[in-house]
Amino acid sequence: LTVLNAGRRYLKAENLSGKVFVTSGLGGMSGAQAKAAVIAGCVGIIAEVDEAALLKRHKQGWLMEISNDLDHCIARLRDARKNKIALSLGYHGNVVDLWERLVYELDTTGELLVDLGSDQTSCHNPFSGGYYPVQLGFEEAKQLLSTDPGKFRTLVQESLKRQVAAINRLADKGMFFWDYGNAFLLEAQRAGADVEKRGGNKTEFRYPSYVQHIMG
Numbered sequence: 333l334t335v336l337n338a339g340r341r342y343l344k345a346e347n348l349s350g351k352v353f354v355t356s357g358l359g360g361m362s363g364a365q366a367k368a369a370v371i372a373g374c375v376g377i378i379a380e381v382d383e384a385a386l387l388k389r390h391k392q393g394w395l396m397e398i399s400n401d402l403d404h405c406i407a408r409l410r411d412a413r414k415n416k417i418a419l420s421l422g423y424h425g426n427v428v429d430l431w432e433r434l435v436y437e438l439d440t441t442g443e444l445l446v447d448l449g450s451d452q453t454s455c456h457n458p459f460s461g462g463y464y465p466v467q468l469g470f471e472e473a474k475q476l477l478s479t480d481p482g483k484f485r486t487l488v489q490e491s492l493k494r495q496v497a498a499i500n501r502l503a504d505k506g507m508f509f510w511d512y513g514n515a516f517l518l519e520a521q522r523a524g525a526d527v528e529k530r531g532g533n534k535t536e537f538r539y540p541s542y543v544q545h546i547m548g
Contacts (some may be wrong), residue, residue: 335372337546338448342508348374349416351447352409354434355512356427358385358395362452366420367394374448375412376420377405379427381470386422400424402433409445427451428466428491431498438505446502449509450542456515458488463519465491489523496525503539511541
């Protein structure tokens with residue numbers, strides 16, 4: 333319902349075939365995103381750093397494909413988008429790399445390859461394993477979290493700033509992004525990312541919450 337309503341509200345589209353939804357998280361609550369994308373008929377690319385979560389969703393049949401190769405992900409995205417094929421593709425990697433690759437594609441080809449975007453990392457708990465920084469691999473990050481939580485926190489905040497910078501660039505070209513109620517925008521703001529609403533006060537964000545804006 334969130335994906336369908338986002339398409340209706342932001343894209344003025346009842347049919348989401350050929351539209352692309354990019355997000356992250358295939359764990360507990362976020363695992364349904366892959367299934368939702370296919371039910372809605374769009375192309376869903378969902379990043380997840382934990383391979384166990386990807387394999388679980390794939391085994392369940394909720395996730396159609398898995399890849400750790402961004403070149404392959406972009407090629408599959410383009411093909412499914414062009415041919416209007418419903419697809420859920422799990423990218424085994426950090427969502428910041430995925431967002432930044434989409435910016436690279438925009439800058440080099442002029443193509444905006446994503447229509448809808450969100451995030452379901454556990455940003456209500458970003459410094460205890462709810463969000464993994466792009467600068468490190470999954471296992472390396474888990475080790476740093478144990479040995480130097482202060483450094484881990486710094487990397488998380490730098491990563492959040494990079495993620496928002498990429499999202500902002502794509503949103504400026506027409507992608508519609510929303511907050512999925514996971515404190516992503518709040519933690520990004522605390523990290524110093526550019527998420528405040530222009531002309532608004534410090535408690536207003538430039539992107540809406542799905543609760544009020546999409547489901548309300």
